[in-house]
Amino acid sequence: MTYEKDLARIVEDIVAPRAASVDADGAFPLAAVEELASAGILGLTVPAQYGGGGLGLAAGADVVRTLSQACSSTAMVVTMHYAATAALAAAGREDALREIAEGRHLSTLAFSETGSRSHFWAPLSTAAAEGDEVVLSAAKSWVTSAHHADSYVWSSRPLAAEGPMSLWFVRKGTAGLGSPASFDGLGLRGNDSSPVTGEGVRVARKDLLGEDGTGLDTALTAVLPWFLLLNASAGVGLMESVTAATVEHLTATRLRHLDQSLAQQLPSRAKVARMRIETDRTRALVEDTVAAVEAGRPDAQLLVLEVKAAADEAAALVTDTAMTVCGGAAFRKELPIERRFRDSRAARVMAPTTDALLDFVGRALCGLPLLDA
Structure with missing residues (x-):
């Protein structure tokens, strides 16, 4: 199933133009969700036997990252839908899965x-x-x-x-x-x-x-990899967007008394370079984690536990830097940076929180159970 053209169209025509108003009004991105459903993108990860796209984590991560470049709220709605779909697929819940595949159903955790x-x-x-x-x-x-x-x-x-x-x-x-x-x-x-x-x-x-009683097993093995990886993918999309907006501001804004753009100032260039490096490093981690999960590599579980914590911290760092580099303009609505700065704060306290994930990683490294009995 190909979805990239439909996704690009939906982002360009609906998601991006409405992102600022979704944020300002606290409005659910209903038009985008309905279009994603009609295009089969909400059913992308439903197993083919139930009429869905039959695609896996790599496709889901790509969809969420692309959406997050324009609107973090829309990306989060789809993240939770895909995570819930993973639970429904693990249980073989045919009626719901067919409704999702037909573009008639949005689910969540x-x-x-x-x-x-x-x-x-x-x-x-x-x-x-x-x-x-x-x-x-x-x-x-x-x-x-x-x-x-x-x-x-x-x-x-x-x-x-x-x-x-x-x-x-x-x-x-x-x-x-x-x-x-x-x-x-x-x-x-x-x-x-x-x-x-x-x-x-x-x-x-x-x-x-x-x-009965096996829900935690399903949550940890079927749902958590989707939830953590898609959250991390949303973080990457946000970082890509903020870095691009920062570069655009630096190149378009001039210091008239010096007849130079902000991009011609060394401190600004160095900071935006760090933003790009952090973004690329995090995207590489996400892509490697997806590959590890899909290939069943021995390091997959550890990478899954690491990836959201790493992306959440990276997104906070990149948006912090963007606010500094762009100065007073970043604090105003004329740039999308303050919106993305606020969006980046949510992931670290979203369960499992960064602190919980760091504990999980430490436990895994030390050979301890992830959860206390």
Whole structure:
């Protein structure tokens, strides 16, 4: 399946022209999402047996990086959709996968909770059997596309089995679901990341994704690689955009008293060079991690744990530098740099946070389990 031309058209015609207003208004990028669905890009990673594009991490990372060059909010919506799709594919949830492939379904993850916050691996939400149904109750803290997704991949404590987590397929509009708040954040302002509550949400037993109690295994093996790699890819796209905007500002802006552009000043050139090096280094890490996962290399798990932490820190550094290099102009809306600076701050506190990932990497290096028993 080829998607590059459609993706480029959507970015040029819809995503890029609306990025500033999505940010300013905190508006969900609905037009872009609908066009991505119609073009088959939301179904790109659905297995071919369910009518999807049958493509893997490399394609998903490319889509997210390209979107993020224009709009981080749109990139995050697609990141969470692809991560949820990975969970649905692992469980063979045919009805949802076919709807996604047909451009009729946007999904997302509902993992983080008010009680356990960024510790997504320790849900406090409950699942209780009542006849042929299961009753779910939860206070989810941050759910991307909360008001716009057609389904949630929902975590809870197991029904009866051992293990920390089970996963469920919960459709939008199920009785008992609520999302009382709208998102008004510093960055990623259009991604509609809001709390979702569940009070007596009734689902069928067949809505269990996989076996009871095995949700953490699915989250770590099927979902987490997609989530971490696509977040890192979004960071790369953001860095590419900010670096290009900085170069454009330096070359177009002049110091009239010296009859020189800002680009002719050595400190500015040196800083933008560091931005480019950091961007290229991070993109190389992301691409190597994708290759490691797709080839089943022995170093794949460690690289997956490293990649989001590395990209998040790099994006913060690059945007910090851009704000300094471009001076007062970067603090105003005339340049996209302040918007991307704000967007870059979100990833480091998005579960798993940078601190958690550094701990995971250290544990892996020292031969310790990633999570305490």
